[in-house]
Amino acid sequence: MAQIIDGLSIAEEFSEGIAYRVAEIKSRGVAPKLALISVGQNENAEFQISLRKKMAKQTGIDVVDYQFDDSVTSSELEKLIGGLNKDTKIHAILLQTPLSRKLSFRDIVNEINPEKDVDGLTTLNQGRLFLGEPGVIPCTSLGVLHLLRLVHDNISGLHAVVIGRSSAVGKPLAQLLLNANCTVTLLHSYSKDLESICKTADILISAVGKPRFVDESFIKKGATVIDVGITKVIDANGCAELVGDVNFDNVISIAGAITPVLKGVVPMTAAYLMHNTLKLACCY
């Protein structure tokens, strides 16, 4: 039976250290402040935003929340971001994904000053990660790496397979693992023989967004399985629930270690959002 990786406890312990450092820089007159921008209704995003606000409160980080409906235009968002870039009390800006289809995420995120780009999604920060240069690294990728380093004494040389190649999750995670000397395979919707490739993974990370997509046929015995995906589904009783990419109940008997859906990567992402906000406030 796999070790269940308790991301919630790990995130809470990690955030205690952040809270200590936040208190310390506040005593020197700097109050770290994060601006969250979200567009439209999205149950996954709402859940993540509420968790992020909770973690901000625990760590002493101030949050200002901008929520828009789908009618918001690019120029309205760009004007808001322009103002936040100039506001010296704001240290970090997050543009929540997904945006509504009519908006270009890449164009709008690049309006964020890279020194306030808390999730490392501007072209400059993505390029820095690609080159292994110092910059802001996406929070989910940092959270996943943190969990892997607790499970494994050394991840160098391990075969890490990442399913999903988005700019927000899959690609930066693959790059971070490569920078940490893993042998990395990045899979996507055109990949062939997905299952057999996954079965060679020492570390399997799924960031697809398809409920219970990964089952026991994907898993090498003893592998570490990290589930990044979260999708809202309606169960047989008509109730909404958030489900991961991994069929947890049938993978747990084969994997060596596994993350649960809501208490695995999600709280680690929230904790690293606070970590990155603190980092940006310190350098500011």
Ligand code: NAP
């Ligand atoms: P995304 O932009 O929709 O990317 C999904 C990726 O999955 C794409 O690269 C796509 O391939 C790939 N894919 C789709 N169907 C596939 C298939 N049948 N086989 C192999 N690959 C397939 O999503 P995202 O923003 O990366 O997010 C992924 C999931 O993670 C979502 O459920 C999201 O809610 C969740 N998420 C969780 C956290 C957290 O803190 N836990 C943070 C961020 C995101 P192509 O590129 O070929 O289309």
